[in-house]
Amino acid sequence: MKVFEADWTWTGARFEAGVQLAVDAAGRLSEVGALARLPDERLRGQALLPGFVNAHSHAFQRGLRGLGERFPDGAGSFWSWREAMYRLVDSLYERALVELTTRAFREMLAAGITTVGEFHYLHHPSSGPDFALDRAILAAARASGIRLVLLGVYYRTGAIGKPLEGAQRRFDGRSLAAYWKNHEALARELEPATESLGVAPHSIRAVPLAELAPLVREARARGLVVHMHVEETQKEVEDCRAALGRRPLELLAEHALLDAGFTAVHATHTAADGFAALAAAGARVCLCPTTEANLGDGLPALVEPPGLELALGTDSNARISFLEELRWAEYGQRLRGERRGALVDARGAVAARLLAAGTRGGARALGLAAGAFEPGNWADFVAVDLGASELAGATPDTLAEALVFGAGERALAGTWVGGARRS
Numbered sequence: 001m002k003v004f005e006a007d008w009t010w011t012g013a014r015f016e017a018g019v020q021l022a023v024d025a026a027g028r029l030s031e032v033g034a035l036a037r038l039p040d041e042r043l044r045g046q047a048l049l050p051g052f053v054n055a056h057s058h059a060f061q062r063g064l065r066g067l068g069e070r071f072p073d074g075a076g077s078f079w080s081w082r083e084a085m086y087r088l089v090d091s092l093y094e095r096a097l098v099e100l101t102t103r104a105f106r107e108m109l110a111a112g113i114t115t116v117g118e119f120h121y122l123h124h125p126s127s128g129p130d131f132a133l134d135r136a137i138l139a140a141a142r143a144s145g146i147r148l149v150l151l152g153v154y155y156r157t158g159a160i161g162k163p164l165e166g167a168q169r170r171f172d173g174r175s176l177a178a179y180w181k182n183h184e185a186l187a188r189e190l191e192p193a194t195e196s197l198g199v200a201p202h203s204i205r206a207v208p209l210a211e212l213a214p215l216v217r218e219a220r221a222r223g224l225v226v227h228m229h230v231e232e233t234q235k236e237v238e239d240c241r242a243a244l245g246r247r248p249l250e251l252l253a254e255h256a257l258l259d260a261g262f263t264a265v266h267a268t269h270t271a272a273d274g275f276a277a278l279a280a281a282g283a284r285v286c287l288c289p290t291t292e293a294n295l296g297d298g299l300p301a302l303v304e305p306p307g308l309e310l311a312l313g314t315d316s317n318a319r320i321s322f323l324e325e326l327r328w329a330e331y332g333q334r335l336r337g338e339r340r341g342a343l344v345d346a347r348g349a350v351a352a353r354l355l356a357a358g359t360r361g362g363a364r365a366l367g368l369a370a371g372a373f374e375p376g377n378w379a380d381f382v383a384v385d386l387g388a389s390e391l392a393g394a395t396p397d398t399l400a401e402a403l404v405f406g407a408g409e410r411a412l413a414g415t416w417v418g419g420a421r422r423s
Contacts, residue, residue, distance in 0.1 A: 001030065002419060005039040007386060008047040008396050012360075012372060013352055015047055015396040023379040027193060027418025032373045045387050046413050047399060049355070050371050051114025051380035052322040053362025055286045056227065056265050056313025059140070060097060060122055062104035063088050065318060081295060081316075089167040093125055094136050101140035107320045109146055109415045109423035114380035116146055117313070117366045119200050119227060119265070121153035121171045123182075130174065131182040138186075141195065145422040147380060149366040150186065151200040151227050154179050154215055159205050160243040171202075176211055180218070193418060198366065203229040204240050204248040209255070216257045225367040226257075227286070230264035233297055237269050249274040258283045263311060263365040268298045275308055284309040284365055287357075289328035291315035299332040302343065310343075310357040311365040326354040326404050351400035379419040385411050 002023045009019035020039060022031040067088070068081030092100070101118075108116055118141075123131045134152065141148035155171040158164045164172055173179045187197060199219035201207040207215070219226050231237055231248050240248050249270060252258050260282035267274070267285045278285060285300075287310060292298065294316065302308075312325045330343050330350055345353040363371030370378045384391070384403060388411035394402040403411065415423040 001025070002041070003035065003037045003039045004041045004043065004048070004381075006043040006046045006048040006383065008399065009373065010047070010049045010355070010400070012356070013347075013349075015399050017396070019373075021048070021373060021379065021381070023419035027379055027420070028369075029373060029375050029377050029379050032375060043383055043413075045385065047384040047386055048373075048381050049112070049384060050359040050373060051382050051415060051417070052112045052358050053311070053366065053368070053371055054108060054113045054116045054314050054322065055263065055311035055362040055365045056288055056315055057104070057108075057116050057118050058120075058316055059101040059104040059116070059118055059137070060088070060092060061085065061316040061318075062107070062320075063092075063100045064316065086167040089122060089170060090126075092122065094128075094133060097122065097133055097136040098139045098143070101137055102143045104317050104320065105140055105144035105146045106423070107317075108314070109144060109417075110412070111320050111322050111409050112382035112412050112415055113314075113320075113322055114147055114382065114415060114417050114422075115149065115363070115366065115368060115370060116141075117149045117151050117198070117227065117362070119151045119153060121155050121200075121202060123153075124170045124172065126170070130178070134182065134186060135189070138189065138195065142191070145417055145420070147368075147370070147378070147417050148195050149198055149225075149368065150195065151198040151225075152179070152183055152186070153200040153202050154211070155202045155206045156208060156211060157206055160239055176215060176218075179215075196367070198225040198227060200227045203232070203236065204244075204251065205236055209244065209251065213255050213257060216262075220259065220261060225261045225263065225365065227263045227265055227365070230267055231269045231274070232266040234269050247271075247274070249277060253277045253281070261367070265313070266292065266297070266300075268292055268300050270300060272301070275302070279308040282307070284311055284361065286311040286313050286362075286365060287325075287329050288313045288315035289325055289332055290319050290321075293328065293332075294318045299336050301336055301338060302333055309361050309364065311362040312358050313362075321409060322358060323404065323408060326358050329357070330354060349400075351404040354404055355400060378417075380417050382415050383413040385413040
């Protein structure tokens with residue numbers, strides 16, 4: 001047993017003094033509260049938050065930083081970025097992928113991220129065994145010390161009804177049988193204290209409906225979370241309507257593929273009735289504001305239906321700062337004129353709702369006992385430096401807003417995963 005105590009600790013609504021965290025030998029919280037123990041670690045001048053949960057990442061795209069931002073031919077940013085991404089894919093082999101992913105994961109830990117949901121689709125080396133690159137993600141997580149949920153992507157088509165081409169062939173799920181065979185092999189290799197698996201049909205454009213439905217139903221039968229890019233671009237919506245007669249979310253609802261284990265990533269062009277369908281099914285939305293802005297995909301209109309839960313992700317990792325993801329989730333709504341909406345909690349507090357999305361919401365999206373200081377949850381947390389200049393003058397009642405809307409990584413003092421310091 002190890003007891004931690006900071007000056008202030010986040011309780012889900014505000015920061016409070018006198019809260020202690022008791023961590024057992026397995027790395028879980030055994031007790032939380034005014035325990036009247038002599039702390040093993042007294043974090044003076046610091047406050048504690050549950051660790052941020054990054055529910056959507058493509059770690060290898062960290063290698064694109066600075067490579068997709070020049071437009072010599074006047075093309076839009078997405079096209080320049082896409083060309084750079086496929087060049088990067090062509091250049092990656094197992095060792096390079098481990099190094100690149102480890103770099104991204106360590107940067108996440110420094111940003112207060114304790115868990116990453118790695119939406120991984122770069123499965124195959126240019127030569128060698130199928131799915132060999134999935135093990136590179138496990139190796140990187142172990143080298144960095146981050147908690148990992150490996151969301152194995154099923155990817156079959158380059159667009160609706162069109163074959164994979166070029167570098168996309170390295171994403172190929174091969175078949176449902178091959179996908180599940182690899183999933184079961186990975187499951188035998190996991191370190192259960194820090195690693196788990198989920199299922200990720202890439203998108204409506206990359207998975208035929210005839211394979212999507214059985215994939216999701218099998219994931220549900222195995223108790224696995226399902227993450228999927230949904231209505232990320234207007235072109236995706238238009239192509240789906242033209243080819244299949246429905247919007248992507250309409251098809252998912254029609255085939256009963258939405259439930260509490262489903263997370264719709266982006267939902268940038270989702271209409272109000274689509275958000276209502278997600279909420280009614282108990283599903284959630286994962287926003288990735290920095291990447292959505294970087295690619296120019298647009299800003300979702302988060303008109304809140306009752307019960308809609310949110311998570312956040314760093315996606316392309318063009319900038320790994322979870323505090324930026326939090327604040328830009330809200331700023332995007334301000335730019336749309338949605339000053340009040342899905343990012344305001346029942347008390348009218350914005351920062352508390354954002355912190356909930358970045359911690360508890362992400363953990364629930366990944367099927368983890370984490371994201372809140374509650375007995376039985378993993379002891380994953382981040383320390384805030386109360387002496388940071390950005391936070392000068394903050395009180396327990398204002399620290400959440402000061403941190404989310406006024407601070408960066410300089411204000412973070414350390415990151416713990418399972419009670420062990422990792423950054």
